[in-house]
Amino acid sequence: MRTNDLILKTTTNIIVFIILAFSFKLFLAGHNMPGGGFIGGLMTAGAIILMYLTYGLGPIKKVIRVPFTFLIALGLAIAVATGLGSFIFEQPFLSQTDGYFYLPILGKTHLATAVLFDIGVYLTVIGVTMTIILSIAEDQ
Amino acid sequence: MLHFLIIAPLLIAILAPFLYKKLKSVHTGWFVLVVPLFIFIYLLSLIRTVIHKPLLLQLNWMPSLGINYDLYVDGLSILFGLLISGIGTLVVFYSIYYLHKTEKLGHFYVYLLMFMSAMLGVVFSDNIFVFYMFWEFTSLSSFLLIGFWNHRHKSRYGAQKSMLITVFGGLSMLAGLIWMSLEVGSSSIRVLIQNSEIITNSPYFMPMLLLVLLGAFTKSAQFPFHTWLPDAMEAPTPVSAYLHSATMVKAGIYLVARLSLLFAGTDEFFLIVSGFGLLTLCWGSYMAVKQTDLKGILAYSTISQLGMIMAMLGFGTGIAVFAAIFHILNHATFKGSLFMVAGIVDHETGTRDIRRLGGLYTLMPITATLAIFGVFSMAGIPLPIMNGFLSKEMFFDAAVDLRLESGSIYQMVAPFFPIIAVIGSIFTFVYSMILFFKTFTGKLQLSKLERKPHDPPIGMLISPAVLVVLIVVIALFPGPFNKYLLTPAVTAVMGEVPHTKIYFWHGFYNAPLFMSLIVLFTGTLLYLTRDKWLHVYNRLPGRWSMNKTYDYVVNGIFKGSTVLTNSYMTGSLRSYFRIIVGFIAIIGLYTMYSSNGFALNINSTPFSLPEFLVALTMAVAAISIIFVHNRIAAILILGVVGYGLSLLFVFYSAPDLALTQLIVETVTVGLFLLCFYHLPELKRDKETSGNKLFNLVVSVGFGVLITLIGISSHSSKWFKPISDYFLENSYELGGGNNVVNVILVDMRGLDTMLEICVLGIAALGILAMIKYNRKGDLE
Numbered sequence: 017m018r019t020n021d022l023i024l025k026t027t028t029n030i031i032v033f034i035i036l037a038f039s040f041k042l043f044l045a046g047h048n049m050p051g052g053g054f055i056g057g058l059m060t061a062g063a064i065i066l067m068y069l070t071y072g073l074g075p076i077k078k079v080i081r082v083p084f085t086f087l088i089a090l091g092l093a094i095a096v097a098t099g100l101g102s103f104i105f106e107q108p109f110l111s112q113t114d115g116y117f118y119l120p121i122l123g124k125t126h127l128a129t130a131v132l133f134d135i136g137v138y139l140t141v142i143g144v145t146m147t148i149i150l151s152i153a154e155d156q
Numbered sequence: 157m158l159h160f161l162i163i164a165p166l167l168i169a170i171l172a173p174f175l176y177k178k179l180k181s182v183h184t185g186w187f188v189l190v191v192p193l194f195i196f197i198y199l200l201s202l203i204r205t206v207i208h209k210p211l212l213l214q215l216n217w218m219p220s221l222g223i224n225y226d227l228y229v230d231g232l233s234i235l236f237g238l239l240i241s242g243i244g245t246l247v248v249f250y251s252i253y254y255l256h257k258t259e260k261l262g263h264f265y266v267y268l269l270m271f272m273s274a275m276l277g278v279v280f281s282d283n284i285f286v287f288y289m290f291w292e293f294t295s296l297s298s299f300l301l302i303g304f305w306n307h308r309h310k311s312r313y314g315a316q317k318s319m320l321i322t323v324f325g326g327l328s329m330l331a332g333l334i335w336m337s338l339e340v341g342s343s344s345i346r347v348l349i350q351n352s353e354i355i356t357n358s359p360y361f362m363p364m365l366l367l368v369l370l371g372a373f374t375k376s377a378q379f380p381f382h383t384w385l386p387d388a389m390e391a392p393t394p395v396s397a398y399l400h401s402a403t404m405v406k407a408g409i410y411l412v413a414r415l416s417l418l419f420a421g422t423d424e425f426f427l428i429v430s431g432f433g434l435l436t437l438c439w440g441s442y443m444a445v446k447q448t449d450l451k452g453i454l455a456y457s458t459i460s461q462l463g464m465i466m467a468m469l470g471f472g473t474g475i476a477v478f479a480a481i482f483h484i485l486n487h488a489t490f491k492g493s494l495f496m497v498a499g500i501v502d503h504e505t506g507t508r509d510i511r512r513l514g515g516l517y518t519l520m521p522i523t524a525t526l527a528i529f530g531v532f533s534m535a536g537i538p539l540p541i542m543n544g545f546l547s548k549e550m551f552f553d554a555a556v557d558l559r560l561e562s563g564s565i566y567q568m569v570a571p572f573f574p575i576i577a578v579i580g581s582i583f584t585f586v587y588s589m590i591l592f593f594k595t596f597t598g599k600l601q602l603s604k605l606e607r608k609p610h611d612p613p614i615g616m617l618i619s620p621a622v623l624v625v626l627i628v629v630i631a632l633f634p635g636p637f638n639k640y641l642l643t644p645a646v647t648a649v650m651g652e653v654p655h656t657k658i659y660f661w662h663g664f665y666n667a668p669l670f671m672s673l674i675v676l677f678t679g680t681l682l683y684l685t686r687d688k689w690l691h692v693y694n695r696l697p698g699r700w701s702m703n704k705t706y707d708y709v710v711n712g713i714f715k716g717s718t719v720l721t722n723s724y725m726t727g728s729l730r731s732y733f734r735i736i737v738g739f740i741a742i743i744g745l746y747t748m749y750s751s752n753g754f755a756l757n758i759n760s761t762p763f764s765l766p767e768f769l770v771a772l773t774m775a776v777a778a779i780s781i782i783f784v785h786n787r788i789a790a791i792l793i794l795g796v797v798g799y800g801l802s803l804l805f806v807f808y809s810a811p812d813l814a815l816t817q818l819i820v821e822t823v824t825v826g827l828f829l830l831c832f833y834h835l836p837e838l839k840r841d842k843e844t845s846g847n848k849l850f851n852l853v854v855s856v857g858f859g860v861l862i863t864l865i866g867i868s869s870h871s872s873k874w875f876k877p878i879s880d881y882f883l884e885n886s887y888e889l890g891g892g893n894n895v896v897n898v899i900l901v902d903m904r905g906l907d908t909m910l911e912i913c914v915l916g917i918a919a920l921g922i923l924a925m926i927k928y929n930r931k932g933d934l935e
Contacts, residue, residue: 046894047894047898048892049894051812052900052901055812062819088919095908099906130890130891130892130898133905133909140912143916143919144915144919149827149830
């Protein structure tokens with residue numbers, strides 16, 4: 017018997033965007049408000065899991081072409097790279113800095129190198145969570 | 157020069173296998189022969205200088221640790237050095253004819269040269285650590301030599317036994333020596349001796365003495381530890397002749413002699429050394445009579461002779477020490493020749509069993525003649541051409557003279573020692589006679605022999621002949637030996653110049669002569685009537701031989717440790733967990749109790765009702781998990797605990813933690829459900845009620861421990877927390893207001909970096925476990 021999950025699909029379409037937006041917000045606000053790379057990453061993974069729950073494994077794989085194991089590697093590489101980057105400025109490993117910049121559209125913006133590091137955390141957490149859950153779920 | 161000569165055999169040993177491989181036509185022994193001969197000649201040339209003033213040759217090795225390759229050359233060490241190199245030369249020469257070229261000669265000479273180096277190192281070392289190093293090196297090379305024919309089970313057994321016993325002694329000796337060097341503050345044996353009063357007055361004198369003597373007794377096969385020596389007879393005969401009669405077994409004697417100056421005069425040293433020496437003398441000679449194997453007899457005879465030397469060193473009087481040193485020399489000559497003769501008999505007849513031998517006198521006249529000298533010298537027959545008689549006479553003299561010593565201990569034991577000495581010597585006489593007459597006289601049993609025996613090639617006879625000539629020369633002209641070898645050696649042992657001359661004839665009416673005559677007559681009588689009394693051996697050693705004790709102990713240790721290991725290494729994770737947690741609880745609670753570590757400070761911030769309710773819910777949920785038998789339910793209840801925790805984080809204003817905890821808990825519960833969905837239902841516990849009770853005690857104990865630690869650590873704040881620094885500088889330095897995040901990515905970014913590494917590894921691990929098969933291919 018085929019089930020019709022129209023309501024689920026419809027709500028998911030809307031909710032996933034809200035969750036994704038919220039996760040980005042958590043991620044970007046991390047420096048001044050509760051949140052950060054870890055929670056943001058988990059939240060994004062949550063959104064992706066919701067898509068998998070609704071549409072099944074096949075369709076989503078077509079949408080998200082990047083393998084999640086690659087995300088782990090990428091995240092770790094970024095985190096290490098930001099650490100190594102401080103060597104260029106003759107600073108100890110993983111030194112962070114911040115400052116205010118005038119950008120074309122955003123105007124006066126506060127930018128911190130810690131965000132770069134957080135991107136690494138963010139990507140790793142997404143990759144890890146998705147790898148674990150998908151590999152267990154796919155194993156029948 | 158001497159520094160180099162001691163390790164020269166070791167260096168030459170590297171060449172031996174190549175010589176064996178490349179020059180197949182020449183017996184490798186010929187090349188090896190040069191080494192001990194050269195050392196012997198060099199040591200002879202040293203004598204003239206050494207008798208006037210001992211040499212101290214220093215060479216730094218590890219000066220910062222006080223371990224230096226220092227050599228001390230005095231009369232005692234040069235006597236031993238000459239024995240080692242001299243008999244070494246003869247043994248190598250003998251082995252050239254004894255061992256066939258098809259044997260693994262490369263191995264044999266490597267081991268033999270290793271041993272030679274080690275033994276020379278033992279006698280010349282002045283530093284206790286270097287001494288010990290060479291000491292263990294002798295054990296090691298002896299192990300290799302005993303197990304030379306390693307395809308035989310008995311060889312392997314003998315090698316293992318000698319290794320276990322001598323290394324056991326060696327280690328305890330090391331402990332004793334280190335202890336003494338700590339007391340004195342120097343690792344030089346010479347300095348130890350100079351400061352002997354520090355050691356003899358130390359409250360730890362007794363343990364130090366016992367530890368060191370344990371090393372000497374195991375090496376020299378004294379009474380309880382003699383059991384390895386008869387089994388070491390599985391070695392090739394040249395090895396037995398060299399190691400187990402002339403050199404290695406005398407290492408213990410050397411140690412006692414070397415340290416006599418240190419211990420001498422103390423009652424403990426006198427009683428232990430002479431007591432065990434006499435016991436070994438009697439037991440060894442008594443047991444030798446029972447043996448039927450030629451080398452067996454010789455092994456027990458070695459034990460008993462070593463006991464005699466040890467006893468005399470224990471007496472510590474001038475005449476006794478002189479007799480001991482003299483007997484070391486004599487024993488090396490006659491026992492070496494006897495072993496070689498036994499080897500010849502074995503070689504020619506194919507057996508060493510005296511029950512199958514007999515009447516060989518007519519077939520092997522030269523061998524028999526050589527044997528006569530060795531045997532009669534060993535028995536101490538009163539003939540002017542037997543050196544054994546001279547030293548045995550001195551032994552009796554020393555035992556009798558003990559009553560002249562002052563000191564209550566001496567007075568107490570003096571009457572008994574001569575009697576014990578005579579008893580031991582009677583049995584020595586008996587087994588000596590058995591050794592000779594059973595082999596060379598009586599009925600010839602050609603049918604029991606593998607081939608018709610005849611005298612061996614002349615090369616094989618040269619080495620024992622040289623030793624026999626020495627026996628006679630020492631007996632006839634003891635003067636030069638006394639002057640150049642014995643007197644300096646006794647001076648080194650006693651610390652003073654002795655005034656002893658060697659006489660063959662003491663005149664009538666003196667005790668030693670009568671004792672010798674008693675030995676001679678009683679011994680002859682016992683030998684002739686031995687069939688009548690041999691059955692006593694069923695009674696006295698009976699079931700009590702030391703061999704059986706050794707086997708019992710070794711097997712007992714093996715079985716006991718197996719039982720012990722099996723009792724706790726059950727393979728059950730549950731029991732390991734019990735042990736780990738149980739021990740943590742016991743040790744933790746005890747530490748808390750003994751250090752009075754519990755602290756309670758009630759003046760903390762009060763908690764609100766919602767907090768209390770959440771905590772209560774969590775506690776109830778946690779307890780109820782124990783009683784739930786449905787796995788899914790247990791997982792869900794666990795989720796309650798997790799969500800309760802995130803609520804508590806909210807109450808304690810930790811929004812980041814609360815968020816993370818909330819999501820992680822959800823993911824975890826989801827994963828649990830995914831995994832456990834496939835597993836069968838929880839089974840009823842099969843554990844016994846006793847185990848259940850034990851689990852309860854362990855878990856409650858552990859819980860109590862953690863609770864107590866929590867309360868105590870919370871109640872005692874010794875230092876100002878560093879969190880203020882973070883709160884003040886978060887924006888200033890990190891550019892952010894979320895202090896937690898600034899700490900995570902900026903101030904302690906390294907932790908975070910490694911944690912995401914952990915996560916990545918975990919994910920890849922799970923992927924690998926699930927997706928890849930055993931071969932490592934993707935499924």
